[in-house]
Amino acid sequence: MKIFKRILIVLFIAIILVVFFNYPKLNILSGYSAKNTASSVFVANRTLEFTDKTDNNFSPVNLASDEIDTNKKVATSSAFGLLTRKAIYRKGLGTVLTLTKKDETATYLSPKRIQPDNITPYPYGNAAQKDTIFTNVDYTKLNETVASVFGKNKSRAVVVIYKDQIIAEKYAEGFNKDSKILGWSMTKSIMSTVFGVMQHQNKLKITDKAPIDSWQNDERKNITIHNLLQMNSGLEWDENYDEISDATTMLFLERDMTKMQENKPLTGKINASWNYSSGTSNLLSGIVRSQFATHQEYLDYWYADLIDKIGMNSMVLEADLAGNYVASSYAWATPRDWGKFGLLYLHNGNWNGQQIFAKDWVKYVSTPTPTSNGTYGAQFWLNAEGQMKDVPKNMFFADGYQGQRVYVLPDQDLVIVRMALSWMEENKFLKGVLAAIEH
Template identity: 30%
Template sequence: MIRTALAATALILAVPAAAQTAQDQLDLRYDRALTAGYKALMLCGAMAHGTRTVESVAAWELNGIQAPLDGLLADLPPAEISYVEGTAAGPLPIIRTVAVRFADDMPPRIAAHTPGRGCTILPVGMTAAPPLPKPKLLTGREVFQLVSPEFDFPANALGRMGFSTSYGAGARSTGVAIVKDGELVGEAYAEGFTQYTPQRTWSVAKSLAATVIGAAVQRGEADVTGSAGLGASDADPRRAITIDHLLRMASGRYSDTPGNRTDPLYFGGATVTEVALDWPLIAAPGGTYRYANNDTLAAIAAIAPTFDAHPPASLFKTLGMERTVAETDWQGNYILSSQVWSTSRDLARFGQLYLDDGIVNGKRLLPEGWVQYVSTPSGPQPEGEFGYGAGFWLLNKSEGVPPDTFAAFGNRGQYVVIVPSRNVVIVRRGEDPVGARFDIAAFTRDVLAALED
């Protein structure tokens, strides 16, 4: 009986171990699919929007990325890139698709490029996406420009400050642009990057999203104090969540990880509707702070009916952000929590809009008081050295930095710092590896001091 009992116990213990092995295998397969999607989308975005090479993207965007993707990239086969012409001939071939295989028994992960709409990652197993319409653009309107014209600006000491190792061990800057009084006064780039090189903005897109919403408010097409329309019906408590709650990361909805990693959407081919809008409520709206990609995505979804007439591309064009593209999921929903490609100069123009109180060429694009709205804390605040407004971070606790300073922050070291009291915009682009952190507060303080000299 003792032997029988021991054998039974061993069998019971062996079942969870076997199940765990099966789960590990399943997780590995899923992670490989996500990694292949990451690789395809990054190659597509960097190469379709600029003149980057596969080698350049491998050295920057595909280097130092988050776990578990980082350990799986080297095992993936080379990407298969197709072009509109069918070959890579010509000075600027137009990319059609980038495909990366992750399993022998499945189709490759595919990022599909639509001119004017950017790159879209398709769901796992999908080999062709329905075509997305080109965005409508405003015509016949003068665009905003910085004082400095679009010619090569020689790298200067002010711009090169952003490449100093004193702002973070291991940080890797790719571009710096500094504007004072509407004039480009500092600029510098890493080798292989120029003022014409777009990079993914990551969460700087959240501040762009707040700006797109502000423009809709100015047109009378949105109300930040109104319901964002979440929930199944008017009886659903989530209907109480407003656009303001979402912009302030105070929806009260659950998110499964700090920062709310949305890999299934970003790299897995899921849609905004599938993964971002249905999270349950666990706290009263407005009562807690929880940084979440899904909140920004829900805020943008709330104004989606305005995009037929006023897509983000129209606002970017008005601002002179000619090399900025907001990308979507394969159903055409904007992923304005992260998936935007833009240059340093374009982001400087974005910052300048706020220095000019939302007015471009004499026309008000953002509501009066919008600058104060996005840069003023309200309700719960994040722990740590930075505060949060409505779609923007606040440097109100940073020593030596003017208290009115606010900023757009993005993964891997993307920063757009706006200092109204000094009429300054500071843009820093990077591809910082996991574990490295660029000290944006110290850099801002030093740039402002240098501008005083």
């Protein structure tokens, strides 16, 4: 009997220790589930059941239990009943994890939006496109290639745009052309483009030193906006999503996500220490904010001068509790609207006759960052070293978690959008699309 009691005591202590050491991870687990549930239901208009089945169905997130309040537009997630997180919907700003009870009733500003153009055909409006049949396109081969990346845990959407025409389009069950899909880190490319627009409008120069007051008394004062855009500042950052890291702490526990990278020391050399950092992207969002006298101007600018201007009317940029756009991770839009973003770059910043950013901005974002081994430009990914061996080296792309991608192929007059669930088969898929179009 004594032995049995001792075993129970040991087991009890073991359970307490497991909970103690994993409690911080439960915060991230339930936080991810609450945030993802809220956005999926209230931004993308999916059901809770569909969300749990298709978005929160992977380990360890599937261990959390989720609930929604459709009237208050709140999602709550609990990890084993030990830790509960709540995410709320704010009109125009998407959803955000709360940190205190007051966050649920706080007032906030929201961006003003431009009315969609539902008369002009796609891509310059949202009406049905004027279809063109290209004699140099093997549509059978193209559709077979597109179909090959669908199936269990492969893709949610593919849109292939050639010479401004959608020549192939396919969606997984439960999705269609009006479905908003999270771009994850493709949001970084949106943010980078905002800098291109601002520079074109002479609002700033990316060669300027970063306007960060707290850096002015140490070596960080020499970091330029350019260094930040290339993620080559030399600042410390841990981009690890499997542990409690800088990235997970920022996304799930910070009120103002623009500040975390600001407070990091230099651990490398400026312009010679490439380090992928979501914190840097959010710091850049904060720099955009610093260029405007009011927060309302900051909120409106991203839409009025870029997103709505090119008809990406479905896009929702989500903001943190401080009201800053989470430029690292949280932009939602339909695959067709993501395609418009690619077309803006394909046309060197010109949108239906209006120059949104300078032509040389395309060259800038697609120029390899020093020490990135030819893989990274200015918040865009590159194929400069032929990592995808069957794809042109001048292809560049926006890239998000699990394989959300907008590929721009300038020489082929081609934009390919793939909203994936894995990074698998990318070279083979792109090779197949290219093979179906005779150049």
